[in-house]
Amino acid sequence: MNPYQVLLCRSLHPAGMALLDARPDVHCTVLHDPPVPQFHAALATADATLCWLERVDQAALDAAPRLRCVSRYGVGFDTVNIAACTARQVPVMVANGSNDLSVAEHALMLMLALARRVGQHDAHIKAGGWWPARGPEMVDLAGRALLVVGYGRIGTRVARYGAALGMRVSVLDPLYHPARIAADGFIAARELHAALGTADVVSLHCPLRPDTHHLMNAAAFAAMKPGAILINTARGPVVDEAALIPALARLHGYGADVLEVEPPIGPHPLFAHPNVLLSSHNAASTEEGLARMARMAAQNILDCLDGKPDPAMMVNPELAS
Secondary structure, eight states, X not given: OOOEEEEESSOOOHHHHHHHHTOTTXXXXXXXXXXXHHHHHHXXXXXXXXXXXXXXXXXXXXXXXXXXXXXXXXXXXXXXXHHHHHHTTXXXXXXXXXXXXXXXXXXXXXXHHHHTTHHHHHHHHHTTOOSOTTOOOOOOSTTSEEEEEOOSHHHHHHHHHHHHTTOEEEEEOTTSOHHHHHHTTOEEOOOHHHHHTTOSEEEEOOOOOTTTTTSBOHHHHHHSOTTOEEEEOSOGGGBOHHHHHHHGGGSSEEEESOOSSSSOSSSOGGGXXXXXXXXXXXTTOSHHHHHHHHHHHHHHHHHHHTTOOOGGGBSSGGGGO
């Protein structure tokens, strides 16, 4: 019997490769951030693919007649055409529960770093300064109001972390009943703009959907409190960056692990603002987080090839029935 052909679109952490290598009926081909033509060409013989940011659209599916599994390295799936995969009977698998701890800690790090102006103070000292001319201009998080937008695995952790710091935590997520949020000890927010008007820190953890695209737009920024902090570890297009730029003058800071276009093309307008902290969509990429994602993503592939995909890891679980 010919081995299953698994296409990896980047080198996989050893924790995941060990699972794949242990299967004699699986052969892996590794590409490194392949351009679209190379990705599509490699899909021609693939039974499964493990994707990072590669787009699995109708054109990709048309190039992959044998495809039995799309496994995502992480929990996001906005780069995958779910309807087209479902129509082709291709399970789309995500590594649920693998990165919530790492991303939540990253969001907390950005909050603290912006509250204490870590980036600006570090740059000032390294440039030969010491005490800032205008003073430290730092704030405590304890006693301040935190609004968590999106109450999935990551948002739930961020809410708990904020409460542990002594913050007053509100949660906005229409998928969760207000009684459930209240039972967890948090305030259930009912409407975005009203909630923004009372929040000192806003942390975004919602998926990217048509209703969340540019959720943070000019009207949302106008509703925010002066001096507020905005954190985005969700998806870049949740924030309208063109509307964010003029709003930065009245915000304490913006911290993001994501941009609307990744990687940025040329000098990004956000780079010129000292109250902006950015990371390269790597919030989940701690050593532990990478190992967890790799193991889950690899196991998802093996489960699909064995005809037993885990419905808890499927974006289209109707295919499991």
